[in-house]
Every structure is written in structure tokens, then in C-alpha cells.
Amino acid sequence: MNSYLSIVPKYLSAHKKGSRLAIISVAISVALVTGIFSMLDALLKFEKMQVIHDYGNFHIAIENASEEEMRLIRSRVDVRNAGLWMDFGKALINGKECELGALDQNFAPNMNIELTRGKYPAERNELMLEQWAVEDLGLEVNDKVKISIGNGSKEFVISGVYTDFGSTKAAGIPGVLLSVSGAKEFSDAGKSYYLVLFRDGVKIMKAEAEIKKELNIQDDRVTHNDRLLAVTGQSANKAAVGIYQTGAILFCMVLIAGIMMIYNTFNISVMERVRQFGLLRCIGASRSQIMKMVKREGLLITAKAVPIGVIAGILLTFVCSAILK
Amino acid sequence: MKVLITENLCKTYGAGETKVEALKNASFSVSKGEFVAIVGPSGSGKSTLLNLIGALDTPTAGKVLLDGKDIFTMKEKELSVFRRQNIGFVFQAYNLVPELNVEENIVLPLLLDYRKPEKSYIDELLNVLGLAERRHHLPHQLSGGQQQRAAIARALAARPAIILADEPTGNLDSKNSRDVINLMKMSVEKYKQTLIMITHNENFASFADRVLNVEDGVVTELGGGQR
Numbered sequence: 001m002n003s004y005l006s007i008v009p010k011y012l013s014a015h016k017k018g019s020r021l022a023i024i025s026v027a028i029s030v031a032l033v034t035g036i037f038s039m040l041d042a043l044l045k046f047e048k049m050q051v052i053h054d055y056g057n058f059h060i061a062i063e064n065a066s067e068e069e070m071r072l073i074r075s076r077v078d079v080r081n082a083g084l085w086m087d088f089g090k091a092l093i094n095g096k097e098c099e100l101g102a103l104d105q106n107f108a109p110n111m112n113i114e115l116t117r118g119k120y121p122a123e124r125n126e127l128m129l130e131q132w133a134v135e136d137l138g139l140e141v142n143d144k145v146k147i148s149i150g151n152g153s154k155e156f157v158i159s160g161v162y163t164d165f166g167s168t169k170a171a172g173i174p175g176v177l178l179s180v181s182g183a184k185e186f187s188d189a190g191k192s193y194y195l196v197l198f199r200d201g202v203k204i205m206k207a208e209a210e211i212k213k214e215l216n217i218q219d220d221r222v223t224h225n226d227r228l229l230a231v232t233g234q235s236a237n238k239a240a241v242g243i244y245q246t247g248a249i250l251f252c253m254v255l256i257a258g259i260m261m262i263y264n265t266f267n268i269s270v271m272e273r274v275r276q277f278g279l280l281r282c283i284g285a286s287r288s289q290i291m292k293m294v295k296r297e298g299l300l301i302t303a304k305a306v307p308i309g310v311i312a313g314i315l316l317t318f319v320c321s322a323i324l325k
Numbered sequence: 326m327k328v329l330i331t332e333n334l335c336k337t338y339g340a341g342e343t344k345v346e347a348l349k350n351a352s353f354s355v356s357k358g359e360f361v362a363i364v365g366p367s368g369s370g371k372s373t374l375l376n377l378i379g380a381l382d383t384p385t386a387g388k389v390l391l392d393g394k395d396i397f398t399m400k401e402k403e404l405s406v407f408r409r410q411n412i413g414f415v416f417q418a419y420n421l422v423p424e425l426n427v428e429e430n431i432v433l434p435l436l437l438d439y440r441k442p443e444k445s446y447i448d449e450l451l452n453v454l455g456l457a458e459r460r461h462h463l464p465h466q467l468s469g470g471q472q473q474r475a476a477i478a479r480a481l482a483a484r485p486a487i488i489l490a491d492e493p494t495g496n497l498d499s500k501n502s503r504d505v506i507n508l509m510k511m512s513v514e515k516y517k518q519t520l521i522m523i524t525h526n527e528n529f530a531s532f533a534d535r536v537l538n539v540e541d542g543v544v545t546e547l548g549g550g551q552r
Contacts, residue, residue, distance in 0.1 A: 010429075
């Protein structure tokens with residue numbers, strides 16, 4: 001024995017039951033906190049996937065961007081991907097109602113558009129159609145179709161087929177995508193949006209303000225993918241606040257329960273030893289030395305309990321994720 | 326040289342109707358190397374007196390000078406350092422730390438004082454008190470007499486100015502009691518310690534150099550033992 005603090009490990013090993021109880025209660029609290037945070041993280045990731053699936057993977061959209069604006073935005077270092085999306089609204093394909101649009105090929109994956117057959121429309125007279133619509137209308141790749149919008153109409157060649165889109169399929173109105181160059185030539189009735197996806201870690205609100213200022217873009221020309229911004233915590237929007245609130249409430253509950261559990265086990269074990277502390281005071285221990293002993297005891301218990309708790313929390317998360325999936 | 330001087334020491338417990346004057350104007354002094362026994366009936370204030378001398382309790386009035394220092398003007402922190410360097414306690418209930426073995430219990434006061442235990446002195450103490458073979462035993466593996474001898478060794482380990490013993494033989498049979506008293510007296514003489522001991526046993530009081538009688542909180546000198 002070299003220091004009076006050696007009493008602490010000796011005490012802990014002499015009172016195995018009490019020490020084990022303290023370690024278990026600390027480990028449980030740690031496991032709960034770890035579990036809740038991991039679950040919350042998983043939930044946010046899932047929500048993000050869902051939002052990208054439903055609304056597309058872009059952060060902001062700039063209405064009617066000029067060639068110059070698009071070039072400048074695309075060349076920014078904090079922009080990961082950007083592409084033009086044109087929406088013509090309702091049109092007719094071979095006399096049947098359809099949703100007509102156009103999208104840059106490089107941005108198609110971001111909008112969950114995947115080619116299943118053929119090739120992406122590039123020429124001015126090419127277009128692609130949804131899988132179900134091709135079957136429904138009895139068409140095939142390389143068939144010619146007539147698209148009319150307003151008074152104008154033109155013949156196009158089906159160059160490719162892409163995966164079904166839930167909303168259009170449910171409505172029974174096929175989605176038709178032209179090439180961007182073809183679309184521009186075909187009609188000027190459509191609205192165009194330049195969709196921008198920033199890199200990870202970019203402060204989007206700030207980057208957006210920068211773009212607006214540099215290019216002198218008015219506020220009403222910029223729209224946001226609010227849901228995506230919300231789940232990534234990049235917006236003042238309230239959509240994801242619910243998740244954070246749930247997390248905060250759960251965290252507080254677990255925190256309070258954990259504190260009470262740890263406090264009580266520790267308090268009981270200290271209270272039981274008031275006599276012994278008094279005895280140590282008699283043989284010369286100062287108040288601060290007793291405090292040091294109690295702190296050391298807490299430290300030893302924590303050192304054992306925290307790794308156990310963290311591992312248990314991770315396992316708990318895996319089990320919960322497996323069940324929820 | 327006076328190691329201990331008390332001046333008009335008073336202690337009152339409670340107030341109003343429940344007021345108890347446990348100690349009234351106790352004034353006496355103890356010289357270095359003396360063996361003083363305190364006798365008196367139960368509830369007379371002996372333990373109160375000892376607790377005040379050992380700074381385990383604070384007096385209502387009066388002073389205690391230990392080694393020339395007024396112990397009640399010291400701050401809490403200072404006092405605990407002073408206590409571990411100058412006062413050794415021996416209790417009726419032994420009060421060894423149950424998780425530590427005999428040797429560890431004996432060196433504990435030194436460790437609390439951040440001193441390195443002097444191995445030869447500790448070995449000597451263990452031999453003198455007949456605990457050499459029991460040094461690695463835990464308190465509950467020892468007899469009452471052995472436990473009390475370990476407690477005495479612990480009180481001697483830090484070489485304090487004064488040793489206070491509160492009925493050290495109270496829990497022991499007559500043979501063990503005699504052994505313990507003899508060992509205490511011997512070690513006090515050998516290491517030139519000062520010892521103040523409370524006892525109920527008139528016979529043991531006769532081992533002392535001086536006997537103080539406490540009755541109803543009043544301390545009186547009974548004169549020397551039958552040395």
C-alpha cells in the first residue's frame with residue numbers, strides 16, 4: 001500500500017455486490033443514452049432517405065436561371081451537382097394526357113430517375129417515358145410519338161424508358177421527359193428551375209445568401225427543398241423539429257432517470273459508510289481526503305461501467321434497428 | 326514540559342430544560358511522557374473530556390493547548406493535519422478499517438499524512454505488540470485482544486505527541502485487558518509517548534502516573550497511582 005487511496009479498490013473488491021450494483025446502474029444509464037442517440041441518428045438517416053426518395057436530392061432551386069447564372073453556380077466549389085429541370089405541366093402524348101418535363105442527364109439520379117432501357121434523350125427529337133406508361137400505351141423504344149402542348153405539336157422518338165414514379169403512376173398520367181435542348185426549342189411555356197445540391201458540410205443558408213448576392217438573384221426566384229434541409233438540420237423550417245423534440249424529451253427522461261439511479265446507488269453506499277468515514281477522520285483523514293476517496297470510487301466504477309454501457313447501447317441499437325426493419 | 330493544558334473547559338449539551346452540563350471548568354495539565362488515567366462513573370463526562378482533548382468535538386467555552394497550540398482556533402483543514410500528526414486514538418470498539426489487513430491499518434495514518442512508512446519501525450511495533458505473524462490478517466480474522474493491539478500500533482505509528490484511549494479494555498476479558506494495559510504502558514515508556522486513558526477498572530488506573538476523577542462534569546486530581 002503506497003497511498004491512502006489504495007483503500008478504494010480494496011473496498012470495492014471487499015464489497016463485490018455493492019460495486020456490481022453501482023457498475024450495473026451506471027452501465028444501464030450509459031446504454032440507454034447511447035441507444036437513444038444511435039436510434040435518433042438512424043431515424044434521421046432513414047427520414048433523409050425517405051425525403052430524397054419523395055422530393056429529390058437537391059437543396060435549392062433557382063427559377064428561370066440564365067446560362068450565365070447556371071455556369072457560375074455550377075463552377076462553385078461548394079456545389080456537388082446541379083442540373084436544369086423544366087416543367088411544362090400538362091401536355092398530350094398521342095392525344096393522351098401526360099406530364100411533360102425535361103431534366104439534365106447528370107441530375108437524373110438525384111431525382112430518382114433511372115433508365116431501365118434505351119438511352120437518355122440527348123437529341124432534340126428524343127424523349128423518354130415511364131415504364132408503366134410504355135406498356136400502357138403499347139409503345140416500344142424507337143417508336144415515334146406525337147407531343148402537343150398548347151397549339152404546337154411535334155413528333156418525337158422514344159429513346160429510353162425509366163423507372164416508374166409513384167405519384168404519376170397512381171394518377172394514371174404518364175411522365176414524359178425530353179432532352180433539355182429539345183425542350184427549350186419545343187416550347188417556352190414551361191417553367192425552368194436550376195436545381196443545386198451542395199457538398200456535405202456546407203452551410204447552405206450561407207452559401208445560398210452568397211449566391212444570391214453575387215448573382216443579384218431576388219428572393220422570390222429561389223425555392224428550397226425544405227424537407228431535406230430540415231432533416232439535415234440546415235433550415236429554420238419546422239419539419240424535422242418533431243424528431244429533435246422527441247429526442248430531447250427522451251434524452252431528458254433518460255438523463256433524469258439515470259441521474260436518480262446513479263445518485264441513489266452511490267448515495268446509499270456512501271451513507272452506509274458514514275461511520276467508516278468518521279473513523280478515517282479520527283485517524284487523521286481530512287474532509288478533502290474523504291472526498292477524494294469517494295471521487296476515486298466513482299471514477300473506478302465509471303471506468304468499468306462506461307465501456308460496458310456503450311457496447312450494450314450499440315447492441316441495443318442493432319437489435320432495435322433489426323426489429324424495426 | 327507540558328504537552329497538554331486545558332483551561333476552564335466547559336461543554337453544555339442542549340438548551341432550556343434539556344440542558345446538560347457535561348463538563349464544568351476543567352483545568353489541568355499533562356507533562357510529556359506521563360500516563361494519565363481518567364476514572365469516573367458512567368455519564369460523568371469522561372468521554373466528553375477526551376473528545377474535546379482530541380478535537381473530535383468543540384467546547385462551549387475554554388481552551389485546549391496541545392503541544393503549545395490552541396486547537397480550537399485552527400481551521401478545519403489545519404486541524405485534520407494537526408490531528409493526524411499529533412494525536413493517536415484507541416477506541417473501545419477497536420475501529421480498524423475492515424477492508425485492510427493489520428499492517429495496512431497500522432500504516433494508514435502515515436499514508437494520510439503523505440509520509441513514507443519506516444519499515445523497521447513498523448516491524449518493531451508489530452513485534453513489540455505480538456502481531457508479527459498476524460500482519461497480513463484482516464481484522465475480522467483476529468481476536469478482540471489482537472485487534473486492540475493493532476489499534477494501539479496504529480496510534481503509535483505516526484509517533485503522535487499524545488495518545489488518547491477511550492476504555493481500550495472495555496470489550497476485553499481480564500487476561501487480554503491486562504495484556505493490553507501492560508503493552509500500552511510499555512510502549513508509552515519505550516517510545517516516550519504521553520497517554521491519556523479512560524478506564525472503569527480501578528486496578529488499571531493504578532498503573533498510571535496520575536489519576537483524574539470526573540464526577541458530574543467536575544475534574545479532580547486523585548494523585549499518583551501506586552507506582
